[in-house]
Amino acid sequence: MNTFHSKLSSKVMASIVAILWLLVLYSVLFLTRVDPQQQMAQKIFYYHVPSAWTAGLSYLLVAIFGIIYLFKKDEKWDHFGYAAAELGTLFCALVLITGPIWAKPIWGSAWSWEPRLTTVLIMFLIYIGYFLLRNFGEVNERMRRISATIGILAFANVPIIYISVKFWNEEAQLHPQPAMGSQPTDVYWTFILSLLTFTFLLIYLFYYRVHVLRLEAELFRKRDGL
């Protein structure tokens, strides 16, 4: 039986992600310096920021695949959009978990109504609705169109949410804004490596989910005798 990992390209991809992941872990634990102010809490930055980057990228992809689906009506684009939505929400959850772990010792409270954090939370909630919608109804052509629409709506809303939250709570403690170019080499390269690892992980998981969704669709078609 041909599984996803029967293909050489999938095996290579999985190996690259595993090696990169170990390299990042080693680099974060042993190669990067301990920040004199934030101590060990700062190290979560190497996972928190790349998670946010991959979540944002995934949601952008959901909107792009959604637009393409509405025009082309090809099931492939729905699979792409749905897989990207799942991964975006997974990485969003990682952002929402790692954020408070860092914020508790640094800001003194686990949550702050900071624009970026709040935008991520709102996107997460919109996508919970998106998945409930897909699970509550039969996944047919109409449902795919609706999913594409919600993906587009959610992404179009991001700048408005961000700006409104920013002005709503101007005194909120903001995310640190380190200029990455001026960071010491160990911090800079570990961060870049982590960013690369998360991007590869996203690509790998994306292809895996698309493969599973395609198999599911084939199974349903065979079941229905189409």
Add this chain to the structure above:
Amino acid sequence: MLGFLLKKDLLVEIRSREVVISMIAFGISVTLLYAFAFRPSPELIIVFVPGLIWTLFLFISTLAIHRSHSMEKEFDAFSLMLSAPIDRSTLFVSKSLSCFILLFISQLVLLPIFSLFLQIPSFGKLSQLIGIFFLVDLGISFSGSLISGAVMRARVNEFLLPLLLFPIVTPLMISAVKSTTAIMSSAQISEWKIWFQIILTYDIIFGLLGFLIYDYVTEE
């Protein structure tokens, strides 16, 4: 055609009066709960009123938004309407406008009742407040009609509508609360024009998006 569609929706409402009466009755019940839960104190109430009033309006808006599409499911009226030679974008505008009118009327009725029960000394300049009601209601109606059109055929669509609508209207709610706070404290327009601009941007984006993609959402 827009006039006919709007007239149809409003005529159904005038004959049955089910949505506006339900919205007002629900609004009064929630106001009553607010009055019991937050025992009014003239000094404190001004801080909470904008938030309370807009959550109330958002709750009642879901009744109008849900009903505007769910009533079309009876006798499969929506499919018949889609098969008629009507531009779907026009259908979106008519649904949004009918929701908007029902919401706006309910707000005008509920505002004095809310003011009476919670003993609010003043709402500031009424013309500005009504202007904000007008623009925020448009935003709620545009985004609500689009989402309602999308989820109307899903199972448990009555749960899905608020689940999707509430996070999407967050920026609108923030801006509505902030501008109402400013109006109540008689602030200069220049101090809160950013909120007005955000509301306007939201209305334009969701109005345009709805106009462009309602066709895809409701296609058979």
